[in-house]
Amino acid sequence: MLAIKSIYSRFLFFLFLLIVMHDAFFQTPCAAQGTIIDHTCTDITQIPESAINQAKATLHIAYGHTSHGSQLTTGMTGLVGFVNNGGLGLDLAEDIFEWNNGGTGGALDLHDYAMSGDCGYYPDWVNNTLSYLGEPDPATGRGTNHSDVNVIIWSWCGQVSSRTEQTMIDTYLDPMSELEEDYPNIQFVYMTGHADGTGETGNLHLRNQQIRNYCIDNDKILYDFYDIECYDPDDVYYGDKRVNDNCDYDSDSNGSRDRNWATDWQGSHTENVDWYSCSSAHSQPLNANRKAYGAWWLWAVLGGWDDQSLGVQMTQLNATAIPQGILLTWRTESETDCAGFHVWRSACEESAYERISTVIIPGNGNASLSHQYQYIDRYASEGIDTWYKIEEISTNGSSQFYGPVYLQWVLQEPGPFVLDQNHPNPFNASTTLSFTLHTKGALQLDIYDTTGQLVRNLIDREMGAGNHRIFWDGKDMQNRTVSSGIYFYGLFHSSGYKEVKRMMLLK
Numbered sequence: 001m002l003a004i005k006s007i008y009s010r011f012l013f014f015l016f017l018l019i020v021m022h023d024a025f026f027q028t029p030c031a032a033q034g035t036i037i038d039h040t041c042t043d044i045t046q047i048p049e050s051a052i053n054q055a056k057a058t059l060h061i062a063y064g065h066t067s068h069g070s071q072l073t074t075g076m077t078g079l080v081g082f083v084n085n086g087g088l089g090l091d092l093a094e095d096i097f098e099w100n101n102g103g104t105g106g107a108l109d110l111h112d113y114a115m116s117g118d119c120g121y122y123p124d125w126v127n128n129t130l131s132y133l134g135e136p137d138p139a140t141g142r143g144t145n146h147s148d149v150n151v152i153i154w155s156w157c158g159q160v161s162s163r164t165e166q167t168m169i170d171t172y173l174d175p176m177s178e179l180e181e182d183y184p185n186i187q188f189v190y191m192t193g194h195a196d197g198t199g200e201t202g203n204l205h206l207r208n209q210q211i212r213n214y215c216i217d218n219d220k221i222l223y224d225f226y227d228i229e230c231y232d233p234d235d236v237y238y239g240d241k242r243v244n245d246n247c248d249y250d251s252d253s254n255g256s257r258d259r260n261w262a263t264d265w266q267g268s269h270t271e272n273v274d275w276y277s278c279s280s281a282h283s284q285p286l287n288a289n290r291k292a293y294g295a296w297w298l299w300a301v302l303g304g305w306d307d308q309s310l311g312v313q314m315t316q317l318n319a320t321a322i323p324q325g326i327l328l329t330w331r332t333e334s335e336t337d338c339a340g341f342h343v344w345r346s347a348c349e350e351s352a353y354e355r356i357s358t359v360i361i362p363g364n365g366n367a368s369l370s371h372q373y374q375y376i377d378r379y380a381s382e383g384i385d386t387w388y389k390i391e392e393i394s395t396n397g398s399s400q401f402y403g404p405v406y407l408q409w410v411l412q413e414p415g416p417f418v419l420d421q422n423h424p425n426p427f428n429a430s431t432t433l434s435f436t437l438h439t440k441g442a443l444q445l446d447i448y449d450t451t452g453q454l455v456r457n458l459i460d461r462e463m464g465a466g467n468h469r470i471f472w473d474g475k476d477m478q479n480r481t482v483s484s485g486i487y488f489y490g491l492f493h494s495s496g497y498k499e500v501k502r503m504m505l506l507k
Contacts, residue, residue: 069155078278141185
């Protein structure tokens with residue numbers, strides 16, 4: 001084994017992994033396998049008015065929760081007036097986001113507190129569901145009581161962290177699956193538990209990931225309550241900063257929560273334009289805002305909206321300092337009627353952006369395969385904060401913006417290698433890892449899971465300069481096929497230089 005093994009111990013790699021777990025790029029689209037509603041599904045301006053109306057026309061929802069779960073419905077209540085007054089620049093029909101028990105007046109039919117308690121109390125939550133629905137009706141696939149109900153959703157209220165891997169299966173995952181079998185024409189929505197301040201090494205994080213993996217592996221519907229409150233509207237991640245449900249976090253890693261991402265964001269943005277005040281149990285209004293946005297994304301998808309039908313599914317947007325300036329790279333996983341792209345720049349995130357691309361960067365029209373794009377801003381000023389957005393231009397002339405992404409350009413010596421994003425990503429069964437080595441050197445390429453455990457060592461030797469490609473077949477060191485989920489691959493150089501990137505395996 002090379003000397004770099006001792007330099008980069010598994011423990012040090014895990015600490016580094018926690019820092020880079022949520023690097024500045026777009027997450028996987030909302031519905032990869034299963035229906036996953038997370039922070040990437042909180043841009044309510046992307047939901048077509050027709051999808052909102054379709055959800056109201058077709059869904060009859062029963063929601064069981066206690067205090068934490070009320071963030072969805074109190075956020076939904078405040079959303080009505082916010083949008084009526086043009087919040088987020090929306091210009092939709094009056095009261096379009098109205099909801100009530102019964103769906104009267106054209107509102108969404110949502111029976112709030114339909115079942116008492118929350119899913120932290122087993123078997124009560126199961127018995128309460130059975131009591132509410134009544135005996136299964138073989139003719140409809142729904143219940144004989146409340147026979148119109150076709151969506152059941154339960155929330156947690158703090159008990160996720162007390163579960164073990166096995167008790168999570170016994171008291172939640174298996175019972176949910178059994179209910180789905182008993183009532184095949186009801187859509188059951190799984191949910192993760194709220195942040196509790198224990199961070200990425202805490203049991204809450206592990207159990208939430210267990211729920212998430214289960215939903216991905218088994219094609220379930222998940223409302224990712226935890227993920228939504230780990231991000232602010234600018235996609236800044238706080239899950240590695242001991243964030244709690246009140247949005248408090250540890251900004252300086254001294255073990256004490258000293259900042260609040262929600263109140264900070266609210267203070268730097270305009271109320272009734274960018275966000276709205278509403279009740280938010282145990283938390284801040286902005287958190288309930290985003291829970292409401294995610295809830296309506298969920299209702300729209302359950303009502304039949306294909307949230308993957310947006311013009312471009314962009315899964316990465318990165319800015320990198322290179323000697324020539326700032327290199328912008330972005331990847332699309334699919335494109336629909338995409339004419340091309342323009343690049344916009346600003347010295348301040350909230351200020352006006354100017355278009356810096358002089359000609360359109362051609363797109364690929366209609367494409368189901370991923371495509372990589374790049375643009376070099378050769379006129380970036382060294383040491384100056386710079387923000388970028390990518391504008392996607394449709395063939396019908398409409399456009400949509402992605403970003404922003406931030407970088408301060410500082411001219412620096414390049415590292416000994418450049419590690420590329422794996423391709424394809426997400427992937428099924430196998431993927432290719434590639435990198436460019438500038439000078440000859442000793443390298444170590446490892447794959448880790450989200451707990452920091454080594455899954456596979458792919459390279460541990462000296463290699464010559466040039467382009468290299470390594471194939472990973474999705475198997476561990478014992479030649480066993482690994483399960484679906486998030487993995488990380490890290491490339492280490494004997495000089496001390498290192499890079500880590502994230503990838504997702506879906507089956």
